[in-house]
Amino acid sequence: MSHPTRRLDPTIHQPTRLGILTAAAEAKRIDFVSLRDLLDVTDGNLSRHLTTLESAGYIAIEKTFEGRKPRTWISATAAGRKALAAEIAALREIVGDADGRPAPKRSPRTATG
Amino acid sequence: MQSHVEQRGASGQGAPVRGMTPSDAAARLRYMAGIRDRARRAVLLPAVVALALGGIVVTHGALIALWPHAAVLSVAWLACLVVARPGLVWQRRRLERRRGLLGATRLRVACGAAGVIAAVAAIVASADPLVSAAAGSVALAAYLGGVPAVALAALVAGVAGEMAFVDGASRPAGELLVGAGLVAAGLACLAMERRSA
Numbered sequence: 075m076s077h078p079t080r081r082l083d084p085t086i087h088q089p090t091r092l093g094i095l096t097a098a099a100e101a102k103r104i105d106f107v108s109l110r111d112l113l114d115v116t117d118g119n120l121s122r123h124l125t126t127l128e129s130a131g132y133i134a135i136e137k138t139f140e141g142r143k144p145r146t147w148i149s150a151t152a153a154g155r156k157a158l159a160a161e162i163a164a165l166r167e168i169v170g171d172a173d174g175r176p177a178p179k180r181s182p183r184t185a186t187g
Numbered sequence: 188m189q190s191h192v193e194q195r196g197a198s199g200q201g202a203p204v205r206g207m208t209p210s211d212a213a214a215r216l217r218y219m220a221g222i223r224d225r226a227r228r229a230v231l232l233p234a235v236v237a238l239a240l241g242g243i244v245v246t247h248g249a250l251i252a253l254w255p256h257a258a259v260l261s262v263a264w265l266a267c268l269v270v271a272r273p274g275l276v277w278q279r280r281r282l283e284r285r286r287g288l289l290g291a292t293r294l295r296v297a298c299g300a301a302g303v304i305a306a307v308a309a310i311v312a313s314a315d316p317l318v319s320a321a322a323g324s325v326a327l328a329a330y331l332g333g334v335p336a337v338a339l340a341a342l343v344a345g346v347a348g349e350m351a352f353v354d355g356a357s358r359p360a361g362e363l364l365v366g367a368g369l370v371a372a373g374l375a376c377l378a379m380e381r382r383s384a
Contacts, residue, residue: 079207092215093222100226100294105287112225145287162219168212 078167083157085130090115090123095158098133098150106146124148132157224333230290231298233329233337234376240321241369247317248362261317294331301327305345314349315358318365321345325369329376337376344368 086095093113098104104112110120127133132154136147150158247264254260283289305323306316322345329338348365352358 082207089215089218092219096219096222097226100223100291101230102289102291104226104289108229108287112222112229140284162216165207165212165216168207169209169216 078164081160081164083161085126086132086154086157086161088123090119091127092158092161094120094123094127094148095132095150095154098148099155099158101149103136103147103149106148109148127154220333226288227294228332228334228380229286229288230294231328231332233325233332233334234373234380236298236328237325237337237341237369237373237376240325241366241371241373243366244317244321244362244369245366248359248366251362252357252359297331298324298328309349312349313353315352315361318345318348318352318362321369322348322365325372329372334376334379337372337379340372340375341369344372 086092090113094109097109097112106117106120106124110117113120115123124133124135128135130153132151134149134151136149138145138147247261250260250264302320302324305319308314309316309319322341325341326338326345329335329341344365345368348361348368351364352361
């Protein structure tokens, strides 16, 4: 059984990517501008992180046009939601270990480290 | 709050995460909870829910105070809401598209279910189902939206109104009291959102 730190997923562990996935998991779809405002990041920074998450299959990006106005919608995939749940479980386990609480049951997820 | 060993920028994919201390992990969980609460607030709009349901309860209380046929009025009121529902759903979807955030159905269903359960409990306890349904829905929306003070205020208003009603107070008086309480909770929630924005 690996230490919870080794089960943290480096793809979503970065705070902005964790924030993107957290926000996307709470909504059916969220658009680029709302996500940028919610996370308080720049357009370029958000774009790079979205590309990373899309490459990993954790989010789906859909570009639409409303009239002549382009709009980018982001939604969390099933794999993204699963990865987020595993990340939260690992983080809680790290905090729980330090508090002396019994560690919760570990998911059979492969170690990332 | 970033860990000193984590990858920075967007290109850190693939490298293992090391050196995550319990305080780093706790900070990361708090950060996620903050984002989740803001997203849920944007989806559930607890301030708007409290103002709208508070307004409905106050109006209903005022109408049954003026018109003695309360049962007929309640049925007519419910029928109006059912008829108006498609328009309300259309308006909500329009607002969601404009805001750029399409809410997850499960959150709205949970708040609706809380209202229905509270109304059934009120009917069983011979209390006022409208008051319980409104207070229950607002309380859950506020709690899920990360404003527990507003959730508590809605609960207190609902319980106080129901207790007054069960103890013999008139139904219109209870509804006016609870409706005003919910409107006040909604205004407080709006003020808190503006302050934190």
